[in-house]
Amino acid sequence: MTNVLEGRAVLVLTSNFGTETDEIQRPLATLREAGATVTVAATETGTVQTLVVDHDLGPEVPVDTTYDSVQAGDFDAVVLPGGTLNADALRTDETVRSLVKAFAGSGKPVAAICHAPWVLIEAGLADGRRLTSVDTIRTDLVNAGAQWSDQEVVLDDSTGFRLITSRNPGDLDAFGAAIIDALSQA
Known part of the structure; x- marks a missing residue:
């Protein structure tokens, strides 16, 4: 892959436990292969213990820094990987929400x-x-006022920033391509 994202910085926010293995590893690899500098931030330095399908232990992923040590102004985009435990921890963290x-x-x-x-x-x-x-x-998203769609990737530019969402690990190729496209156009 060419270095289409050379000079671009991407922040990945994750908890230290429970992130879905493919949903952190594949976006990291895709973005780095495209030339982006990717920083993994978690609650604590060390590693992220990933899980496969929210159940089996997966490989650990190195953490570069902590949430409270980063600022949005230093990055061009943010990626939020899934995993039930990871997402539940992220949504309750005020620093993550603020970022x-x-x-x-x-x-x-x-x-x-x-x-x-x-x-x-x-x-x-x-x-x-x-x-x-x-x-x-x-249902959580619909109750929060979102218009939910069962698609591989949904792009929404309606309110001043590009929102890129995807369903599951089977959609990761399209998810990565959408992030690269958004950063290439910015």
Whole structure:
């Protein structure tokens, strides 16, 4: 892959436990292969213990920094990987919610997959937006005012920032391509 994202910086926000393996590893690889500098931020430094299908232990992913050590202004986009436990932890973290709001407020792409759109609800970014997610949180999103659609990737540019959402690990190729496209156009 060419270095279409050379000079671009992407922040991945994750908890230290429970992130779906493919939903962190594949976007990291895709974005880095496209030339982006990708920073993984979690509650604590060290590693992220990933899970496969929310159940089996997966490989660990290195953490570069902590949430409270980063600012949205230093990055071009934010990616929120899924995993039920991960997304539940992210949505309750005030620093994560503030960071995601700052990205949106600055007109920067926000990308969320699987259960991660829960963070969008808690950050007040789901109301009135077109998006997708894993089917099990569809009702949560609809109740928060979102227009949910069962599609591989949903792009919504309606309120000043590009929102990129996807359903599950089977959609990761399209999800990665949508993030690369958004950053290439910015």
